[in-house]
Amino acid sequence: MRAHSRLTRRLMASTLPAALLLLLPPAAGHTDPLIGKVMNSYGLPGAIDTPTAEMLPDATLGATINYSDMSRRNTLVFQALPRLTVALRYARIDSLQQNRGHIWDRSFDLRYQFLDEDTEGWRPAVAIGLQDFMGTGIYGAEYVVATKTINPRLRVSAGLGWGRLASVGSIGNLGDRPGPDENEGGKPNVDQWFRGDVAPFINATWMATDKLSLMAEYSGDNYACETGDRDNCSREAWVSDSDELKNRINLGFNYAIGQNYSIGGYVLGGKQFGLNLSVAMNPRQAAYPSGLEKAPAPVRPRVAQSADPDGWSGAWSADPTAQPAIQKALGDALAKEGQVLESMALDANRAEVRIRNNRYIQQAEAVGRTARLMTRALPPSVETLVITSSAGGVPTSSVTLRRSDVERLENSEAGQIAQASVMTSADPRPGNLVLTPELFPRFRWGLKPYVSTSMFDPDEPFRYELGAELTGEYEMTPGLILSGTIRQRVLGSTKQEAPGGMSVEEYEALDSDYDGNVPRVRSDGRMYAGNKSPTIPQLTLAWYAKPTPDVYTRVTVGLLERTFGGVSTEVLWWPSNSSLALGAELDRVRKRDFRDVFGFRDYEVTTGHVSAYYEFSNGITAQLDVGQYLAGDKGATVTLSREFANGWRVGAWVTKTDMSAEDFGEGSFDKGISVSIPLGWATGQPSMRMVGGDVRSLSRDGGSKLRVNGRLYEKVRDSQSGQMYQGWGRFWR
Missing domain, CATH: 2.40.160 (Porin)
Incomplete structure (x- = not known):
């Protein structure tokens, strides 16, 4: 019966966060999550030590270095989804019980904002979080937190915490919270989630200027292990001898340096000082959003049929020297664009090229530039353009376009040419494709x-x-x-x-x-x-x-x-x-x-x-x-x-x-x-x-x-x- 109870607790504890992720969608009409600008000492949006319900801008990848006399925390954080934040932390904690005098410990965090803030009413944003949810659990804690914007410069957060966030100030208990298991490092410690004492925490962040933020908070973490409080430290191996905190009030500041960097300082419990450095990068905020590459050659519209009757009739295709000359000219032009023309098939109405992209991170850019060059190199009778991508010497996919669509849609949005194109799996048979001379080996x-x-x-x-x-x-x-x-x-x-x-x-x-x-x-x-x-x-x-x-x-x-x-x-x-x-x-x-x-x-x-x-x-x-x-x-x-x-x-x-x-x-x-x-x-x-x-x-x-x-x-x-x-x-x- 005891084993069954343990299994049930594990299933319920692990199911709770998943249920919130899947079953609690954001409120209708409020699609943007609440965004934070300050990273706390654990490397997530927050105040000093305590969390908030804020998120980072979607897709942000950030890193935080936090230093105090009691610990050193290095955190990598990623906004995996607009409302899901994940973090990996590597922390050094001083310990009197270790030969080297300290412990290095890995920890993982998850936070999900399941309720949006109502900017026109009183409803706050609400998030649930798991802190150090697997392994030794040195920083193990769970929380539910609400954040409300009081005015454009002031935000207040309040929540309930378990684990370290309920070291002192308990207002209740949700059953026994097992201590860390010495033999289960690296495993999700689901038996501890949302169990044991629960205590409140509160914090406020005021933007004194556009760059300077001031924070104050009340925290339920008394740093028992770091300050040598053996009676309240969950594992003897963590005990250190830093000075005991005077109270549960923490004060701090954060100063933004440009768009991606910030530096902050704080004092914990009126006793311990710390420093926080953070950097945040977002894939959507490149230094050069449009790139610095050379503009492609423009599409060359075909001349009128009366101006080139032989080119429009397709009679040129009977000349055995036509394809080699065209293939060389196109290959040279593609080489300047970082592409390799592996082979080409050409007749009066259709041209297929197999290209290898060596320059552009997006294959679509390589295909688009190839299409432009084909309009400049091919006789006017060629209407069907097939651009086959090659990887490792084998054809992968083929994009088929009408030349008239390329000419007509050059200055339109890319979605229109996408609708006019057809993409298929490339035919592996060589057909009448001709390898570019002297390309191999x-x-x-x-x-x-x-x-x-x-x-x-x-x-x-x-x-x-x-x-x-x-x-x-x-x-x-190939x-x-x-x-x-x-x-x-x-x-x-x-x-x-x-x-x-x-x-x-x-x-x-x-x-x-x-x-x-x-x-x-x-x-x-x-x-x-x-x-x-x-x-x-x-x-x-x-x-x-x-x-x-x-x-x-x-x-x-x-x-x-x-x-x-x-x-x-x-x-x-x-x-x-x-x-x-x-x-x-x-x-x-x-x-x-x-x-x-x-x-x-x-x-x-x-x-x-x-x-x-x-x-x-x-x-x-x-x-x-x-x-x-x-x-x-x-x-x-x-x-x-x-x-x-x-x-x-x-x-x-x-x-x-x-x-x-x-x-x-x-x-x-x-x-x-x-x-x-x-x-x-x-x-x-x-x-x-x-x-x-x-x-x-x-x-x-x-x-x-x-x-x-x-x-x-x-x-x-x-x-x-x-x-x-x-x-x-x-x-x-």
């Missing part, structure tokens, strides 16, 4: 600096490595690509380290790569770091093909990533106009040697997944992978990401497998976030280069996937209908 190379980082090590939270990276790609024929990367470390704080307290030499001499029942597939990753001699992270031969209009295949062999080499195979079904894609991957890989770039160790495994992808109309993509991971464990990964028309992408994933919590270690399942920002968003210059990467809470062996480059979904998606039409506004750019 193609060789490209580049030399650039690289930066490699790792985070969340309690002994050294941030490690880095700087060096030079030489990349090369040799494309023998779809058959030999590529590789050589890196030379120059400097950095990363070094070669063995797990389990062993020396590097001892670990290298082991006959087995197992830690008990679990093979070390990621937990010994530092054995691959800190090499002073050149390394080869990747050296592969990949073959991409398209056996049917809706099916793509890939075979990759070689050194697939720094840790594994072998063979990776993949198949993807994805009609160009479908929101759903299905795929399967099967790999046979072996673990690479730590020092010898071409050597291998004994561990060998078969891994692979079946996958489903679904793209929603609002830029959100859901992905489900089910299969076997590198450590032999079986399970599933769920990934959610949001992408914007300018190429920004922010996502999160969670993986759960059949590996036991004991074997997995702290966390019990894998999770993390990814951020990808196009370089052109900041520079204004067209570029397909991206900056960013993954942030994962732990590097564990369970739930680890192969990191092979060139997976089909990422190769194909830019030219499928979802991405194409999301960026269609740049067709005429």
